[in-house]
Amino acid sequence: MKTVSRPIGWPKVNPKPNLYKNKKHEIDGIVFASEKEGRRYGMLKQLQKSGYIQSFELQPRFDYVIQYHANGRVYSKKAHYKADFAVKQNDGSIVIEDVKGMRTEEYKRKKKIVEALYLIEIIEK
Numbered sequence: 861m862k863t864v865s866r867p868i869g870w871p872k873v874n875p876k877p878n879l880y881k882n883k884k885h886e887i888d889g890i891v892f893a894s895e896k897e898g899r900r901y902g903m904l905k906q907l908q909k910s911g912y913i914q915s916f917e918l919q920p921r922f923d924y925v926i927q928y929h930a931n932g933r934v935y936s937k938k939a940h941y942k943a944d945f946a947v948k949q950n951d952g953s954i955v956i957e958d959v960k961g962m963r964t965e966e967y968k969r970k971k972k973i974v975e976a977l978y979l980i981e982i983i984e985k
Contacts, residue, residue, distance in 0.1 A: 882894035882895070882896075882961060883895060885897070885898035886898075887901055887902060890918070894959065894961060896959050896961060896985075897944055897959040900944070900945065900957070900959050900985055901918075901945075904916045904945060904947065911950075912950070913947055913948065913949055913950065914948040914949065914950055914952075915947075915948045916945050916946065916947045916948065917945065917946040917948075918944070918945060919942045919943065919944065919945075920942070920943050920945075920946040920956065921940055921941070921942050922940060922941045922942075922943070922974045922977075922978055923938065923939075923940045924938075924939055924940070924941075924973060924974065924977050925937065925938055925939070926939055926973075939970070939973075941970040941971070941973070941974045943956045943957065943958050943982060944957055944958050944959045944985075945957040945958075945959075954980075955983055956980055956981070956982045956983065957982070957983050957984075957985055958971070958982055958983070958984055958985070959984075959985045960984050960985070963984075
């Protein structure tokens, strides 16, 4: 397969603008989807350092399978939901957090599915 490059002097093609106007934000070499999510990361680091929480994890993934019926057959579709943070409290409990500026219909649907399947509550920040 032949690689085609941009001729010298041609302008760079700008990527499609973000639909919700949030800008990527980098902290500690980690690129966050928004400045708000990056600020929450900084807060969690401070809470951990001061002993208010034990630890936290970035982007915990929750897998699930959706089954549906069509044309007399049963179909399965694998899906997943990625939260922004899983925070381990000092009492050992885990809080799942999602930093949201805009609650899309897809997010609302996935949140309900994951909360029901995993018996957890997702906190929006």
